[in-house]
Amino acid sequence: MVSPRLGLRLAVCLLNISEARKQDIVERIAKAALCDKPGQKKTQTTVLNIFSDYDYNRSVLTLAGPIETLDIAENLSHDVPGCSMFYFGYADQPLKRNLVQRRKELNWYKRTCLNVNEIRPDVGAAVSSKYGLTGIGASPYVMNCNVTIDTQDLNIGQQIASAIRGANAGGLQGIQAMAFPHEGTVEIACNVESFQDKSLSSLTEESKKYISYYIQGEEYLYFSPRSIERQIKKLAASHGVATVGTALVGFTPERCKSLAEQAILEGCGEFWKKRKTITM
Template sequence: MQLGMKMASPRIGVRLAACLLNISEGRKRDVVEKVAKAALCQDNGQEHPQITVLNVFSDYDYNRSVITIAAPVDKLADGVISACTEAFQSIDMAAHVGIHPCLGAVDLVPIYPLSNVGVQECGTVARNIAEHLSLCVPGCSIFLFGQADLPNRQSLVQRRKQLNWFNRRVLSAARVVADVGSAPTSRYGLTGVGASPYVMNCNVTVDTQDLGTAKKIARSIRGSSAGGLKGVQSMAFRHNGQIEIACNVESFDDPGNPLATYEGSEYVSYCILGKTYYYVSPQIIEASIKKLARDHGINTVGAALVGFTPEECMRCAAYALTKGVGEFWRIRDGVFM
């Protein structure tokens, strides 16, 4: 994906972070937009000048939306708390139906560094968001992950496994103890709040209805599998009459290996505060799935990046905030080719 107009880089010293807010609503456009607009609204009703919503992605079958909110790190929590509060008011988890696993009306609140900010500070922001939400929305229930989960710093994958993410009945189990807030309720469910290096979402559609084969392909590209792609987690879902292989693509640093291990390969690198991070490019993910699918006599029929790469997110945030564009998602098609 190439930028259609020149994007600003952050001014030296500008400290930017982002939240890829996941909510369990993708079918009611008015509800999703209310949540997105709430991120921009100050207490006085005016638009917050230092917060922007970069992207709003909704999926009908998943009944899920991802809203990308960006701001200076010390302002981000204001927008995220406002958006989450609106989502809790508007979404009843007890009535939710969708094919994507989820536990909460506000399902996931991940905080990512974009420029001049470390993941530890993002973890502090995430913990503050969790504490404020428990006060703003009595009855909400929160678990922490990544840099917000102290002292263990367990990853989102680890925490979801502990909570049996695929089984919503976990919410009524007495053994579920929230890290912050109340015990889970049927209306609000259970919300994950945390921080880590940037995570992209990249989805590839395969032209088959054979879910078993698609799951084998998804397993093959996971970073946890022999020969898989480092930092990639993947699942296969029936989607629009075909099957979509949905991938979370983590950024990672690897001090145990020399830079040459990743430079010049399928991994893309970027730097924040002198630390180099890597991630698998969406093109390599699509090509890998295409090859595996072809080995099973299946074609791929398209790929979609949900939102941005880390660099694109940083550049779009810098542009939107410099230009004072709060609802960047509405002009995004005019900015990108």
């Protein structure tokens, strides 16, 4: 994203970590993202949001800053000896395999079949049980939109997730979706990817489901969170199930750019302390 106000090209990093129950650790990680190796704070980097889910024991940190300052992939293997990483998206050159594809190749979803001795990381040391495996990728803007349905029947959630998945016939373009048990209900967790589609006319009814924005003069589209919510609500109703909440983890591209500009202009690295988790 280009910011005329700052005269900078901004990048956003969604940092997912497997910890939510020890908030002191989560905040230590957030603060570490704001510092150079010697411990000196970066003046143009900010942590906009921390979303922690106790049930999943997972946190998502939204970092923003000039492109040249978000060099996590290059430095992580040096700063954390023993860690192992795989690339996806534009970071995975020349194949550009997406996150789902890389996870399937690594048996990410079948932990009982995971043989660390057979995995060859793209960067870093051999995979160990201590450090696990970290995915690092680059893509146009991605956000998370999670819709909760009022049932404990995971099969219903899996059917809905399959129906809206962009890779499947009749699915929603740019949507990657999975269903998980969550606090006595089922959550349809969606990665909402930005994409380009010059064949999509702005005059069609279909185009109204998408929101557009620009990166260096190129138009990108993403499926509206409210449209995702409506589609899941419709599919859930066909199973006799209601939706009971929608959470937008992080921000829309436009909102993220606006808040990043505000935080950097104010020199506020710990911007998350000013905000609470955004929900719809």
